[in-house]
Amino acid sequence: MMQDLWTQLGPTIAAIMFTWTMYQNYFPHELRGHIRRYTDKLVNYFYPYMHIIFYELETEGWFERSKAYVSIERYLSKSSSTQAKRLKANSVKDGQSLVLTMDDHEEITDEYKGEKVWWISSKKPASRQTISLYKEDEKRYFKLKFHKKNRDLVTNSYLKYVLDEGKAISVKERQRKLYTNNKGDGGGYRYRGGRMWSGVVFEHPSTFDTLAMDPNKKQEIIDDLETFSKSKDYYAKIGKAWKRGYLLYGPPGTGKSSMIAAMANYLKYDVYDLELTSVKDNTELRKLLIDTTGKSIIVIEDIDCSLDLTGLLNFIDGLWSAIGGERLIVFTTNYVEKLDPALIRRGRMDKHIVLSYCCFESFKVLAHNYLDVVESHVHFPQIRRLLEETNMTPADIAENLMPKSSKENADICLERLIKALETAKEEAKLKAEEEERAKAAEKEKEEKDREEKKEVTATEEAKSVDSVNEKDNGVKENGNVSKS
Ligand SMILES: Nc1ncnc2c1ncn2[C@@H]1O[C@H](COP(=O)(O)OP(=O)(O)OP(=O)(O)O)[C@@H](O)[C@H]1O
Numbered sequence: 001m002m003q004d005l006w007t008q009l010g011p012t013i014a015a016i017m018f019t020w021t022m023y024q025n026y027f028p029h030e031l032r033g034h035i036r037r038y039t040d041k042l043v044n045y046f047y048p049y050m051h052i053i054f055y056e057l058e059t060e061g062w063f064e065r066s067k068a069y070v071s072i073e074r075y076l077s078k079s080s081s082t083q084a085k086r087l088k089a090n091s092v093k094d095g096q097s098l099v100l101t102m103d104d105h106e107e108i109t110d111e112y113k114g115e116k117v118w119w120i121s122s123k124k125p126a127s128r129q130t131i132s133l134y135k136e137d138e139k140r141y142f143k144l145k146f147h148k149k150n151r152d153l154v155t156n157s158y159l160k161y162v163l164d165e166g167k168a169i170s171v172k173e174r175q176r177k178l179y180t181n182n183k184g185d186g187g188g189y190r191y192r193g194g195r196m197w198s199g200v201v202f203e204h205p206s207t208f209d210t211l212a213m214d215p216n217k218k219q220e221i222i223d224d225l226e227t228f229s230k231s232k233d234y235y236a237k238i239g240k241a242w243k244r245g246y247l248l249y250g251p252p253g254t255g256k257s258s259m260i261a262a263m264a265n266y267l268k269y270d271v272y273d274l275e276l277t278s279v280k281d282n283t284e285l286r287k288l289l290i291d292t293t294g295k296s297i298i299v300i301e302d303i304d305c306s307l308d309l310t311g312l313l314n315f316i317d318g319l320w321s322a323i324g325g326e327r328l329i330v331f332t333t334n335y336v337e338k339l340d341p342a343l344i345r346r347g348r349m350d351k352h353i354v355l356s357y358c359c360f361e362s363f364k365v366l367a368h369n370y371l372d373v374v375e376s377h378v379h380f381p382q383i384r385r386l387l388e389e390t391n392m393t394p395a396d397i398a399e400n401l402m403p404k405s406s407k408e409n410a411d412i413c414l415e416r417l418i419k420a421l422e423t424a425k426e427e428a429k430l431k432a433e434e435e436e437r438a439k440a441a442e443k444e445k446e447e448k449d450r451e452e453k454k455e456v457t458a459t460e461e462a463k464s465v466d467s468v469n470e471k472d473n474g475v476k477e478n479g480n481v482s483k484s
């Protein structure tokens with residue numbers, strides 16, 4: 001059977017090869033161009049799809065992984081795990097979690113605005129001249145296949161959507177860092193690979209859920225952050241750098257630092273903790289600011305204690321617009337009243353947030369987080385009254401609510417808080433009385449001083465009247481003498 005088949009196929013193959021050689025050798029070049037165009041048209045007629053190829057490695061520069069390829073890979077990872085049969089696992093976040101992507105020669109389908117597109121992962125041997133830092137002989141790529149009628153949809157909007165989504169997933173998955181510019185042991189900066197910041201993994205547990213503050217104010221801040229992070233086009237349209245400044249102020253222990261951590265966790269941003277006292281001069285500050293990356297919060301704490309802040313802020317204003325990428329700058333202070341008004345004008349610090357003593361609403365958040373007590377408890381009315389009558393920071397409330405041993409239940413902790421609040425109220429009362437007494441004593445002293453002064457003036461006046469009288473008398477006497 002097989003032999004028969006070959007016997008029949010042989011002459012056919014020979015005929016095809018003969019025709020192909022004739023075509024190549026004897027057809028004029030222009031004619032071949034025409035034939036090619038017509039065959040392309042024919043193929044297009046029966047094959048209504050288009051392809052776009054995205055190679056893994058950049059051909060320019062150092063053969064880095066293409067940003068577009070990485071974004072597509074991340075974007076596809078969400079469909080890969082459900083659609084592809086063979087998956088590749090890459091570790092991210094320093095090995096703490098895995099990203100699953102489709103293996104070579106797999107295909108997955110995506111849908112955008114009701115239209116279907118197909119992504120195929122593939123590879124082909126690299127050209128011999130290529131020197132690659134990655135696996136030799138492989139040139140990986142994604143092929144996007146779509147219907148010709150969707151050409152505009154894909155090129156104008158779908159691709160942008162894929163790249164933005166992929167980038168957003170990468171940002172969410174990356175290991176975030178807390179950077180500081182503190183001086184190292186040797187007294188100088190630790191330049192790590194030419195960088196001026198030293199970074200550690202940022203894993204602060206504070207979130208907007210754990211943050212105790214008035215729920216309306218909290219929502220307002222969340223909305224503000226959300227709007228900011230999605231306003232790239234808006235900022236570009238109005239010609240402003242994509243930055244936002246916050247001023248957080250309030251007494252120690254009211255949650256300023258906790259809020260910064262919550263903001264960073266919410267936006268998935270890195271944090272740059274800028275210690276101004278370690279910065280030598282403007283040149284160094286410029287280098288530090290330029291060395292920060294996008295999607296970050298630059299934090300300057302306790303600004304009241306730092307020198308020449310107006311100069312600093314003018315300087316930051318100037319630099320600000322020059323560095324791209326979204327950045328928040330957050331200043332904190334315990335003494336807002338000490339700040340120069342020019343320093344806190346809107347535009348430099350767009351939003352002023354006061355963090356204050358614990359109110360009942362904030363207390364409920366803490367009771368929920370620390371003791372799992374939700375909404376109501378027999379002790380709540382008393383605590384509400386005490387909180388209205390006295391000032392206690394969320395830090396102190398939290399300390400009292402935290403169970404100190406496994407035997408301490410919610411009742412015990414809430415009772416401890418009541419005692420602490422009563423003590424604080426008593427102390428505040430004594431302090432107020434003390435202050436009242438001190439004020440009264442001060443007033444009394446002032447009164448006494450004033451009386452004494454009055455007496456002294458009166459005596460002096462009396463004396464001077466006497467001496468004038470004496471002089472007058474003398475003149476009179478003299479006059480009398482002379483007259484007499
Ligand atoms: N509003 C709050 N919500 C939840 N926890 C809070 C809050 N305020 C303070 N705490 C608790 O108190 C601790 C200290 O608070 P935090 O460091 O945020 O205060 P701060 O306002 O930055 O103080 P400072 O002015 O001294 O820097 C936090 O670790 C947290 O446990």
Ligand SMILES: [Mg+2]
Nearest residue numbers: 256257258301
């Ligand atoms: Mg703080």
